[in-house]
Amino acid sequence: MRVLFNFRYWLRVWFGASLAFGLCIMICHGAGDVFTAMVDLENLLAGEADMTAQVLDEYIASETYRLQQLKSFANEYLSKNHNFDEGRDENVVTNPINAYLLIKRLTSDWKYITNLMQSNNAEYFIKNITQERLNNQVKYPDDEDLDGAAIGLLRLQDTYHLNTKDLANGVVAGNNVGKTLSGQDCFEVGRAAYNAKDYYHTLEWMQEALDRIKIEKPPTKRESDILEYYAYALYQQGNPKRALVLTKRLAQIDPTHPRAKGNVEWYESMLSDEHKSDLHDLPPIKNVRDTRYDIEEREVYEKLCRGKFERDLEMESKVYCYYKKDRDFLKLAPFKVEILRFEPLVVIFHEVVSDYEISIVKQLATPRLKRATVQNAKTGELEHANYRISKSGWLKDHEHPVIHRINERIDLMTNLNQETSEDLQVANYGIGGHYDPHFDFARKEEVNAFKTLNTGNRIATVLFYMSQPETGGATVYTELGIGTYPQVHNALFWYNLKRDGEGDVRTRHAACPVLTGVKWVSNKWIHERGQEFRRPCALTQDVNEKYVGDLTPI
Ligand SMILES: O=C(O)CCC(=O)C(=O)O
Ligand SMILES: [Fe+2]
Numbered sequence: 001m002r003v004l005f006n007f008r009y010w011l012r013v014w015f016g017a018s019l020a021f022g023l024c025i026m027i028c029h030g031a032g033d034v035f036t037a038m039v040d041l042e043n044l045l046a047g048e049a050d051m052t053a054q055v056l057d058e059y060i061a062s063e064t065y066r067l068q069q070l071k072s073f074a075n076e077y078l079s080k081n082h083n084f085d086e087g088r089d090e091n092v093v094t095n096p097i098n099a100y101l102l103i104k105r106l107t108s109d110w111k112y113i114t115n116l117m118q119s120n121n122a123e124y125f126i127k128n129i130t131q132e133r134l135n136n137q138v139k140y141p142d143d144e145d146l147d148g149a150a151i152g153l154l155r156l157q158d159t160y161h162l163n164t165k166d167l168a169n170g171v172v173a174g175n176n177v178g179k180t181l182s183g184q185d186c187f188e189v190g191r192a193a194y195n196a197k198d199y200y201h202t203l204e205w206m207q208e209a210l211d212r213i214k215i216e217k218p219p220t221k222r223e224s225d226i227l228e229y230y231a232y233a234l235y236q237q238g239n240p241k242r243a244l245v246l247t248k249r250l251a252q253i254d255p256t257h258p259r260a261k262g263n264v265e266w267y268e269s270m271l272s273d274e275h276k277s278d279l280h281d282l283p284p285i286k287n288v289r290d291t292r293y294d295i296e297e298r299e300v301y302e303k304l305c306r307g308k309f310e311r312d313l314e315m316e317s318k319v320y321c322y323y324k325k326d327r328d329f330l331k332l333a334p335f336k337v338e339i340l341r342f343e344p345l346v347v348i349f350h351e352v353v354s355d356y357e358i359s360i361v362k363q364l365a366t367p368r369l370k371r372a373t374v375q376n377a378k379t380g381e382l383e384h385a386n387y388r389i390s391k392s393g394w395l396k397d398h399e400h401p402v403i404h405r406i407n408e409r410i411d412l413m414t415n416l417n418q419e420t421s422e423d424l425q426v427a428n429y430g431i432g433g434h435y436d437p438h439f440d441f442a443r444k445e446e447v448n449a450f451k452t453l454n455t456g457n458r459i460a461t462v463l464f465y466m467s468q469p470e471t472g473g474a475t476v477y478t479e480l481g482i483g484t485y486p487q488v489h490n491a492l493f494w495y496n497l498k499r500d501g502e503g504d505v506r507t508r509h510a511a512c513p514v515l516t517g518v519k520w521v522s523n524k525w526i527h528e529r530g531q532e533f534r535r536p537c538a539l540t541q542d543v544n545e546k547y548v549g550d551l552t553p554i
Pocket of ligand 1: 435440463473474475476509510521523
């Protein structure tokens, strides 16, 4: 089944966006929406390291002083000079000075020592760090963000076929990034998968965590912590027998574990007497991917994201590039247009936005980006999206001369009237940030979509690439089997509607997860109203690009 673009769903994304992560520099999502938007991580990196190091240094100095004091008390007590042992000697206690000193030691000194032992001042330093973070006006990631980052990793793994061991060894897309994950890190990724009811990845990562703690000295996680998750994932993957064996082991290595015994009984109840009694003959582990999603479309999407585009040699023989100079102004500085395909028409405008303009757009958009928690259309579950932004990610024409200029340019590029188009929308994709297959137009049944705008449906989309991710992050068309990698300064353009106003389902598209690097895009959605003389509608659908790929001339 296809999950079509659902406008109400997006309304929820925009208006119901979780504000948890962000003010000032508001966060989009993440490693999506793992999760944290790259722009936030960059900001965090900027000041955070120095400040934390400084506060930690101060804390360590104060702790060192405190422990030194305690040590000198200990030495004093031990030292023969103090004749503390003599306290046991009746004669010593009868000496008033000694008696006084002994009492002092046992009262005020002891109070001082116990105070010293208790007052490690951690709270004070933690408060300092917290305050400093608030002053920074950067929202720091929380547990939810960590979860999102983990889910982002899993998505990357699926999309780009990244092996769990490689990832844990810090090998991303064949490059060693120098950092490796500990058993505890792997456990956390597995736990995020478990919380998302993704038992395929739970199993993968818990296995990796087990492998790692076996060779770590000291292990970063207890085996018993891992086993419970691992066993449950095995059970979910149809292997209660192995789940039972592992849970028995759990009960053995951690006899006080609060759930181990109960779980053993529970797994036993899943097995026939015959299976229960013979626990040597274990079925192999069959780990299958999560099937809650539209697996067919997902596979197409992921394949395209890996760059496996479909070739259409006939089409390729017809496409071409041209200079668009159909207005006086353009005679001096024509647009460079590359036609990717016809029917439906998809083109790339080369070098249509400058570095300066990009920097302004990013600057204007950054305080508005927010992370969103979105509802998965299929499963109804909430997912953290590090790919979407709040409604306030829109940039209005009058906000800055650069925005105005870009809007004027879109008119020249597309020959479509900009008066009814939506404001420029900016998105910053974080680790694993992506956008599932969707349509930009509202479907017939979505009768209320764009109603308040009163401008009709989205006739066309212009997508400016405002950065160039190192790997991943392609825009792909799942029905057409093609895609394109973002090239900074360029813009992708297509019509969403056929000439009779019908939504063109061939335009279904998606943004692939960013594997390395950063992806910024700006979207311009152009509406039907106002195009009566620009792209007049027709009685049939296929008048479509009789204009042979030229954007409808004025
Ligand atoms: O970022 C991309 O490549 C596509 C974004 C998109 O489809 C959208 O924002 O509607
Ligand atoms: Fe889109």
